[in-house]
Amino acid sequence: MDIMKPINISSKELDESQPLSSVEMGKLWVTYFGNSMSVQILTYFLHHCEDEHIKTLLQNGLTLSKDFMQRIEKVFEAENFPVPIGFTKDDVNLGAPRLYEDTFYPHYLKYAAKAGLSIYAAALPIVMREDIREFFVYANQCTTILLGQINNVLFEKKLIAKPPIIPTPKGPDYIKEQNYLRGFIGDIRPLHALEITHLYDNIENNTTSKALLLGFYQTVQDEKIKALFKRGLDMTEKSVKQYIEKLHIENLPSPSYIDHLVTTSKYPPFSDKIMLFHKVDMFSMKIRSFGNSLAVNGRRDLSMLYGRTLINIGLFVDDGANILIDKGWMESPPKAFDRE
Numbered sequence: 001m002d003i004m005k006p007i008n009i010s011s012k013e014l015d016e017s018q019p020l021s022s023v024e025m026g027k028l029w030v031t032y033f034g035n036s037m038s039v040q041i042l043t044y045f046l047h048h049c050e051d052e053h054i055k056t057l058l059q060n061g062l063t064l065s066k067d068f069m070q071r072i073e074k075v076f077e078a079e080n081f082p083v084p085i086g087f088t089k090d091d092v093n094l095g096a097p098r099l100y101e102d103t104f105y106p107h108y109l110k111y112a113a114k115a116g117l118s119i120y121a122a123a124l125p126i127v128m129r130e131d132i133r134e135f136f137v138y139a140n141q142c143t144t145i146l147l148g149q150i151n152n153v154l155f156e157k158k159l160i161a162k163p164p165i166i167p168t169p170k171g172p173d174y175i176k177e178q179n180y181l182r183g184f185i186g187d188i189r190p191l192h193a194l195e196i197t198h199l200y201d202n203i204e205n206n207t208t209s210k211a212l213l214l215g216f217y218q219t220v221q222d223e224k225i226k227a228l229f230k231r232g233l234d235m236t237e238k239s240v241k242q243y244i245e246k247l248h249i250e251n252l253p254s255p256s257y258i259d260h261l262v263t264t265s266k267y268p269p270f271s272d273k274i275m276l277f278h279k280v281d282m283f284s285m286k287i288r289s290f291g292n293s294l295a296v297n298g299r300r301d302l303s304m305l306y307g308r309t310l311i312n313i314g315l316f317v318d319d320g321a322n323i324l325i326d327k328g329w330m331e332s333p334p335k336a337f338d339r340e
Contacts, residue, residue: 016131020079024132025334027123029084031139032072033331034119034281035065036086037274038112044269045105048098053153054105060149061109064142071135084331087274096269099215103159104261110150111208115285117143163200164252166193188299190250195302198293203243204255205289209282210236211258216275219268225276228320232279235312242305273329280320283313 020028042062049055076083100108120140127133154160191199210233217229240257247254290306290313297303324330 016078016129018129020075020081020132021128022334022336023123023126024129025081027119027127027136028072028075028132029333031116031119031123032069032076033084033086034116035068036084036088037278037281038062038065038116039069040087040089040092040274041108041112041270041278044092044094044096045100045108047094048100049102049105051102053157054102057106057109057146057150057153060146061113064146067142068139071138075132075135086331087277091271091274093269096267097265098263099219099265099269100211100263101261103157104211104258106150106153106157106159107208107258107261108212110147110154111205111212111282113143113147113150114205115282117147118285118288160204161253161255164196164247166196166252188301191246191252192298194296195299196247196252198289198296199243199246199302200255202289202293203240203247205286206236206240206243207255207257209286210240211262213279214259215262216270216279218262218264218266219270220272220275221268222272224323225272228276228316228323229279232283232316235316239305239309246302246305273324273327276320276324277329280317280324283317283320286313287317 039062042058042065046055046058046062049058073083075081117140120136120143123136124133124140127136151160155162213229213232213236217226217233220226220229244254287310290310294303294306297306321330
């Protein structure tokens with residue numbers, strides 16, 4: 001960038017001759033694994049997509065996932081690092097009937113791309129080897145461009161409402177009273193911009209998560225996993241209602257439910273393994289999202305809502321992970337030495 005002065009330092013400790021650190025192993029491993037899942041999901045979506053703009057979005061998402069995997073495979077092969085199995089063609093049935101309408105797909109892509117971006121962006125400050133850092137810069141940039149395309153399609157096709165509009169401040173405003181933190185009784189202040197942002201974002205994520213989970217619930221074969229998905233549906237529905245209420249009390253709009261974009265098909269397009277992993281993985285991502293929401297929140301009522309949600313999500317993820325382990329479906333990330 002022209003506004004920044006270059007610093008000409010070249011360190012052999014950061015070049016490709018150095019072994020991968022635990023951070024680099026972990027971030028590359030989880031990126032490969034997640035994108036192997038995306039390849040199978042998006043391949044099925046593409047098989048049942050007619051809208052040309054949405055089809056292009058799906059093709060772009062699929063191309064990026066395959067590209068990221070190929071780049072990581074080259075690094076792993078150079079390091080004699082075992083490539084994760086992840087998910088394969090055995091986890092998807094392209095002959096299954098349509099499970100979601102075309103207009104669900106951009107919502108899903110946004111939901112998944114935001115999760116990917118949280119991994120790539122979080123890697124940048126802690127990955128030291130230059131080639132690996134450059135890969136995550138690349139993944140971050142590509143995913144950001146894809147998200148821009150997704151938002152353009154969502155708005156152009158009127159599939160999503162603009163975030164709430166609030167008044168422009170007349171000048172700097174300092175907090176003068178302790179009641180700024182109140183959320184239950186007494187003089188409760190209006191939501192501030194960051195609280196609105198995270199309520200809106202959490203509603204958007206959870207309405208998409210609920211619709212995806214509804215399709216999974218209709219088609220999953222294992223009764224234990226089906227019961228877990230029903231629990232996830234009920235938990236997500238309750239959370240969405242609570243977050244929507246916080247916006248509506250202050251006459252602010254919220255994202256809409258998209259359950260109507262799920263067909264009535266009960267024929268499974270995906271294996272129980274990939275569906276269970278997907279929901280455990282994405283519910284885990286919610287923990288980071290709600291943690292970010294808590295970090296910028298100033299009202300105690302919102303803190304309590306997010307705190308309860310985090311507890312429920314943690315229990316869901318734990319129970320889902322136990323099923324994955326019991327069925328021998330959970331691959332382990334790289335581990336430290338076992339000195340015992």
